[in-house]
Amino acid sequence: MELRLENLTKIFTNKNGQETKAVDSLDITIESGTLVGLLGPSGCGKSTTLFMIAGLVKPTTGKIFFGDDDVTKLAPEKRGIGLVFQNYALYPHMTVFKNILFPLENMDVPRDEAFERVKAMANLVGIGELLDRKPSQLSGGQQQRVAIARALVKKPRVLLLDEPLSNLDARLRLQMREEIKRIQRETGITTIFVTHDQEEAMSISDKMVVLDFGKEQQYDPPQDMYNSPDNLFVAKFLGNPPINSFEAEVKNKKLIINEKPFMQVNIPDGLYDVGMRPENFRVKEDGFQTTVKEIFHIGRDTMIHFDFNGKNVRALVDSESINDKQKTVNLTIKTERVYLFDKQTGKVVNHG
Template identity: 65%
Template sequence: MEIVLNRLTKVFVTKNKQETRAVDNLDIVIPSGKLVGLLGPSGCGKTTTLFMIAGLHKPTSGRILFGNEDVTKLTADKRGIGLVFQNYALYPHMTVRQNIMFPLENLKVDYDEAVARVHEMAKLVGIEDQLDKKPGELSGGQQQRVAIARALVKKPRVLLLDEPLSNLDARLRLQTREEIKRIQRETGITTIFVTHDQEEAMSISDEIVVMEKGVLQQRDKPQEVYYNPENLFVAKFLGSPAINVLRGEIKQNKLYINGEYFADKKAKDGQYEVGMRPENFKVSESGVSVKVVDVDIIGRDTIIRFQLGDQTARALVDSETVESIKNIKLAIKDEKILLFDIETGKVVKTK
């Protein structure tokens, strides 16, 4: 089921008549059968967008289409959606079986068919051996699977997930996001996944939609957005450790930082914000001399913090190359350096 958001806008008005534009003229087409991640910081409008798709918020303007059907004015129960919240929202006094079957009872589905669907969904999400337990007897990951099964048992046209992994610990988050991806692939249901966690979005999504202050910043395949951000916000939001952003200058196709030559870069002469991801550096005798001010070893990663003139940056390097070293040389390929317009923050296309 393709989902089309056409100039979708949501303005909240307080009792004092103050307006907050939570979503601003959002134009997105979500392809049928794909898992799309809505990604951005708190307050960016991603959950508001999801709730408008679900029918829980009424748009101020714009349209929502499921396929060729305009569902903008339909109530939530008429849209054929499955919705999973971050807090699971399971009934504690019911068994897992009863929780999953509950939506079918409301729809007055034949009992035998309902039982068959419950077992089908329980098997799909891997909890067929937990059907007689109460939610309180399950782990957080198992409870979230019950919530997903309950959303899918209605055979919805669209599955909507609102930060479904936020309440899980790190191990369960990894396991559950892998399960969500598997379930989506097996069912082929169009799925929208809201998260502020860029690692989750990039690992699970076919495409990601990055939002800020209600405005679409970029939408593409995860790796494309990561390697080719359209603006400085996207570049800074994606990546761990975060991208280095330094002030630099281009003179005659050469990049200078703090007045020191750094690399060749074909672009118009002038001042730029220079973006360089930590993992793109390498220790090299042909590189630029930098002063190492700190070394952090986090598992398999070694992150050095270094000074380039009076500016500080980070690089991911081989731990053996920086042990007991205070001054090293770092190099980075020209094509791995991003230039951003200082005024607009937009990426500058280099020659």
Template identity: 45%
Template sequence: MSRGTSVRLQNLTKRFGRVVAVRDLDLEVNPGELVAFLGPSGCGKTTTLLMIAGIYRPTAGHVYFGDRRVDPLHPRDRDVGMVFQSYALYPHLTLFENIAFPLRLKRVPGEEVKRRVKATAELLGIGGILERRPAQVSGGQQQRAALARALVKEPQVLLLDEPLSNLDAQIRLSARAEIRRLQRELGVTAILVTHDQAEALAMADRVAVFSMGELQQYATPEELYHRPKNTFVAGFVGSPPMNLIEGEFTGDGFRSGELRLPLRQAPLGRGWLGVRPEHLRIAGEGHPARVLVVEPLGREAIVIVELFGHRLQILVAEGEKPAPDAEVRVAFPARALHYFDANGRRIGPE
């Protein structure tokens, strides 16, 4: 029962004075899909979301919902629901009136308002507290009320601006699953803005990674993780992030200072070698390194070692963690390496 529409951004650009917040963005979201906009703060992801909502007018480019061009339209004519990071509930209204607000503005008859608010609130498990005001309920309940307000008018597109970042860590995980379940059930097209890569990978069908106002990569979580398009994505996605070593490819190997790695089918020229912390091995053979710090995470531990002047993070099982200051040997598995050119673009291995 997909009632969502596709969302298409075409050459979308937003400038604030001289600052370019979003540059020439092309992106399409399929009907019923949940897409995450991921990036550090100030990367343009929220600006893009606000252009889709109709709060900001694009400096250039267009926004389409299905075949309908919506960028000249007022937000109220776009049929979108939105959840804000601060929830932005109206403090002077009860939760019932908060959720009913979009329907009242549409002049929906009173009986129907009551029915739809009740139904949406039940769906989100806040049916029992509708007479309270936002200040009288918990953060998690406020978040649900904000979600109910966004969903009550059955929008074609649901926009979520960091909806989970104000929640306690415990509730956050269950809220993730909850939002994902609702979105699937309702078939609404959803766009989630987040700076938390784990959240993006866990919730989204596809993730758009932003940096400095530009789209870096738009792919499924698996693709993003295993084939990052550039060093920014490689360093941003994954926790702990990918180790990146600057050096020179020599055709049959890679060298950086005293570090020399023989590689098959290596490119030529300066560039970056990337390897994820979980792929590095502390083994009997390999390159000599010294352990600087060991951070236990419970099931695993992050080991930070120094290897020919480079600091590398290595993820090891709890039982295999070395002692601080120990001399160890680090092995680079050939199958799990990533090559990037001097500009940070992925060049292999294919």
């Protein structure tokens, strides 16, 4: 089921008449059967967007389509959505079986078929053996699987997941995100996965939407967004360790760093924000020379802090290429991996 948001906006007004634009003119089409990660810092409007799609929050303006159906005014229970929250919200007094069955009891599904669907769904999410237990007798990961099974048993048109893994420990998170990807692939259900964890979103999504202050910053497959950020916000939000960014000047088609011309650029003179990802540097003899400030060995890679334009910049390089005693190091970076951003708008400037 294709999902389309048209100029979707939500303005909350508090008692003093103060307005918060939680979601600002979103125009997004989510292709049928894809998993889209909705990503951004706390308060950027992720949950509000999801709740509008679910029908729990009424949009101020704009429309929501499921395929050709305009569902903007449709009641939540009529939309055919499966919803999973951060806290699993299972019924504590019911068994796992009953928890998953519950949504079907309000529908006209014959008893035998309902039982079959519960079992099939429990098997799909890997809790087929736990149907007689109560939620308190399950681990966090198992509880979250029950919540997913319960959301899917109705065969929803769209699956909405709001930070479903944030209550789990790091290892379980990793395992569950692979599970969610598998379940999504096997069911082929159009899914939106909300998270503020960029790595989680990158690893699981077919495409990602990055939001800031309710506004779409970019909508692309994860690797495209990582390699070709549209603006400084996206460049900074993706990547760990984060991208190095600092101000530099362009003069006569030359980018000046450390008072030296660093590379040719085909853009007007002025100040720009430069972005360079730590892993895009290489140690190379004919590279530019920098002063090593600190060296951290982290297994296969080594992190160097070096002085660049008076700024402390990080490079992540092959451990074989550097030794502890080095006071200077020669580095290179491909020109297409040097990002330049407009100082006013933050938009990336093509300098090739």
